[in-house]
Amino acid sequence: MKDMKLKFACADFTFPLLPHDRVLDLIAMLDFEGVDIGLFQNRSHLQPSTEFRNLRRHARALRRKLRDRGLTAADVFLQMDPDFVPYAANHPDARPRRKARDGFLKTLEYACECGSPHVSGLPGVYFQGEPKAVSFERCCRELAWRCEQARQAGVIFSIEAHVGSIVPNPRAALRLVQNTPGLTLTLDYTHFTRRGLPDKAIEPLIPHASHFHARGARRGRLQTSVQRNTINYPRILKTLRATGYRGYVGIEYVWMDWEHCNEVDNLSESILLRDAIRDAWRRLSGGTRA
Numbered sequence: 494m495k496d497m498k499l500k501f502a503c504a505d506f507t508f509p510l511l512p513h514d515r516v517l518d519l520i521a522m523l524d525f526e527g528v529d530i531g532l533f534q535n536r537s538h539l540q541p542s543t544e545f546r547n548l549r550r551h552a553r554a555l556r557r558k559l560r561d562r563g564l565t566a567a568d569v570f571l572q573m574d575p576d577f578v579p580y581a582a583n584h585p586d587a588r589p590r591r592k593a594r595d596g597f598l599k600t601l602e603y604a605c606e607c608g609s610p611h612v613s614g615l616p617g618v619y620f621q622g623e624p625k626a627v628s629f630e631r632c633c634r635e636l637a638w639r640c641e642q643a644r645q646a647g648v649i650f651s652i653e654a655h656v657g658s659i660v661p662n663p664r665a666a667l668r669l670v671q672n673t674p675g676l677t678l679t680l681d682y683t684h685f686t687r688r689g690l691p692d693k694a695i696e697p698l699i700p701h702a703s704h705f706h707a708r709g710a711r712r713g714r715l716q717t718s719v720q721r722n723t724i725n726y727p728r729i730l731k732t733l734r735a736t737g738y739r740g741y742v743g744i745e746y747v748w749m750d751w752e753h754c755n756e757v758d759n760l761s762e763s764i765l766l767r768d769a770i771r772d773a774w775r776r777l778s779g780g781t782r783a
Contacts, residue, residue, distance in 0.1 A: 497734060499774045501767060502527030502567035502743040506537045507759050509748055513538035517562055523764065527567030528559060529706075529743045530609065532600065534573050536749065541573055545599045552606030559608070566609035567741040568679070568704050570653075571600040577657060582639070583617035583632035590635065597639055601646045611704055611740070612643060613679040616652040616669060617659045632659050633673045640675030649703045651677040655684045662688070663695050670701045677703035681745070682724050683710035687752075692725050699729070700736045706745040707766060715752040719765040726766075727773040734777055742770060 503525040508516045516538065520528055531537035532544060544551045559565055573580040573596050580593040597614065604612050617632040619625055636652065643650035654666035663685060670676050680702035685695050689712040709722030733742075744767055746759040 497737075497739070499730075499771070500527060500567070500741045501525050501771075502529050502741040503763060503767075504529040504531060504743060504745045504747070505539070506531040506533065507744070507746050507748065507763060509536075509538070514558065517558055517564065519760075521562040521564055523767070525564070525744075525767075527565050527741050527743070529568045529570065529741075529745065530555070530566055530607070532569060532571045532603070533575070535575050536572075541571065541596060541599070544603065545596075548599060548603055549606050552603045556607045566604070566607045567743060568611040568613050569600055569604045569607070569609045570613040570679070571596060572615060577615055577618050581617045581620075582614070582635040583620075583628055583659070585620050585623060585628075585631070594635075594638070598642060601643060601648055604648050605646055609648070611649045611651070613651050613653055613704060614639065615658065616654060616666075618657070619659055629659060629669075629672075633669065636669075636673045636676055640673065644675060649677060650675070651679040651703045653679040653681055653684075653706070654698075655681070656688065663690070663698055666698055667701070670698075677701055679704040679706060681706035682729070683708055683715050686710040686724055687713065687715045689713075692728060696729075696732060699732045699738070702733075702738065702740065704740045705729075705733070705738070705742050707742055707770060708744065708746045709757070709762060709766065716746060716754045716757055718757055718762055719769060722766075726770055727776075730770065730773050730777060744770075 503520045505516050532541045584590050619628045654660040660666040660669050678701045682695050709717045709719045711717050711723040744763045747754050
């Protein structure tokens with residue numbers, strides 16, 4: 494197999510206490526190539542409510558800032574509300590669904606303007622008062638529409654399976670991908686590791702991944718130090734390599750008062766995990782640089 498170059502990204506929301514320009518400076522200083530851009534309403538530097546007001550101007554300004562630092566946008570991740578429910582892709586009410594679609598189309602345009610080849614979103618949730626099959630079918634339909642819009646724009650679209658969503662476990666995530674033409678995954682083992690699932694239960698999702706999030710995690714902790722991490726990243730890298738993965742590996746430590754995610758030194762742990770993954774990849778590549 495021809496050697497693949499591993500591409501690293503760092504999330505801009507890893508360092509929320511710094512101004513955004515300083516965050517980009519830091520990511521460049523840490524020798525990352527890409528930046529995972531968070532468009533998370535009320536919890537990230539860049540928010541859809543402000544970025545979309547003058548979309549092209551803001552997106553092009555971001556592209557210039559990235560280029561000036563030798564960086565590129567690896568992914569744009571949209572979340573229109575801190576709560577997963579109000580603008581879920583599969584909301585039973587047509588009005589929030591329309592708003593969610595509009596936000597997605599704006600995100601595609603934003604991604605194209607800032608130079609990102611990839612957009613991530615949330616999968617949706619089950620809604621009380623209706624059969625699960627109805628929620629799931631609507632989810633597949635709405636996500637298929639997003640996949641088609643992304644294809645037309647030349648952008649790859651994925652969803653991140655997570656606890657509390659319509660796909661809270663690997664089996665459900667696989668079922669969603671198999672029933673939604675064109676759908677890929679922003680794969681993050683930590684949401685499943687937290688629940689105590691072994692790596693081998695998550696591994697079947699790797700062939701469907703177009704983006705990958707990495708951080709330390711263990712049973713009961715969505716985020717932890719590299720020292721206490723139980724995820725076998727060398728094994729993951731071996732499988733990514735075997736399946737011909739071409740996306741970024743995004744180091745995605747977060748800092749917030751949720752799920753104990755404010756108990757880790759994000760700067761140190763990002764460096765440690767980056768280096769551990771680089772070293773593991775170098776060994777897989779026969780000693781060549783990642």
